[in-house]
Amino acid sequence: MKILLVEDEAKLAAHVGLALERQGHEVRIINDGAEAIDAALKTPFQLIVLDVNLPGADGLEVLRRVRQASLPVRVLMLTARSEIGDRVAGLKAGADDYLSKPFALEELLARVEVLGRRAAGAEPSDILTAQDVRMDVRQRRLWRGGEEVAVSPREFEVLQVLMQEPGRTFSRDEICERIWNREHEYETRTVEIFIMRLRKKLDDGRSETLIETVRGAGYRLRS
Numbered sequence: 432m433k434i435l436l437v438e439d440e441a442k443l444a445a446h447v448g449l450a451l452e453r454q455g456h457e458v459r460i461i462n463d464g465a466e467a468i469d470a471a472l473k474t475p476f477q478l479i480v481l482d483v484n485l486p487g488a489d490g491l492e493v494l495r496r497v498r499q500a501s502l503p504v505r506v507l508m509l510t511a512r513s514e515i516g517d518r519v520a521g522l523k524a525g526a527d528d529y530l531s532k533p534f535a536l537e538e539l540l541a542r543v544e545v546l547g548r549r550a551a552g553a554e555p556s557d558i559l560t561a562q563d564v565r566m567d568v569r570q571r572r573l574w575r576g577g578e579e580v581a582v583s584p585r586e587f588e589v590l591q592v593l594m595q596e597p598g599r600t601f602s603r604d605e606i607c608e609r610i611w612n613r614e615h616e617y618e619t620r621t622v623e624i625f626i627m628r629l630r631k632k633l634d635d636g637r638s639e640t641l642i643e644t645v646r647g648a649g650y651r652l653r654s
């Protein structure tokens with residue numbers, strides 16, 4: 432994969448860049464947000480690994496510019512552990528995934544691999560699919576078996592989290608954290624309500640439920 436790594440901590444950038452190259456990727460390292468926007472608009476990368484705090488333009492601004500240009504590129508945001516607001520803003524602005532700093536290198540490589548598999552499907556990054564479900568993230572529209580399904584914005588967001596990695600189990604906490612600010616503790620319980628409503632709308636007349644409950648762990652999309 433052709434990867435743009437935007438990170439202003441030189442040591443970290445070199446370390447991550449080398450690891451990605453060892454996995455067979457072609458890596459370009461840029462340490463400034465404005466330069467990153469320029470490079471992303473000129474060169475077709477498959478993946479941008481994007482730090483949030485950058486000189487020039489911050490990571491969210493880089494992400495916004497890339498999405499405005501409708502580039503078919505995956506974006507993995509790197510955020511500080513305390514910056515939950517950044518993660519939420521990043522996902523809302525169109526990031527495909529995020530990783531909290533400090534992270535284990537193996538974790539980053541695993542995320543990159545998952546994003547690479549999705550990019551290989553050559554889908555534009557605002558379309559998510561799983562089984563016969565299709566989701567247009569930009570237009571916030573949802574279809575199952577070719578028929579459009581009307582859901583509320585929050586139901587959409589909950590499903591969007593699950594659709595990002597079909598088959599992977601997401602805990603209620605993680606779903607909340609990806610959508611809302613974790614400070615609102617009551618939200619974890621409301622996830623159950625949104626899941627219930629989604630099942631009602633999506634499983635209509637079908638024998639198997641699309642969203643499986645994993646006892647004591649959370650929810651996942653049947654894959």
Ligand code: CA
Nearest residue numbers: 439482484485
């Ligand atoms: Ca930084």
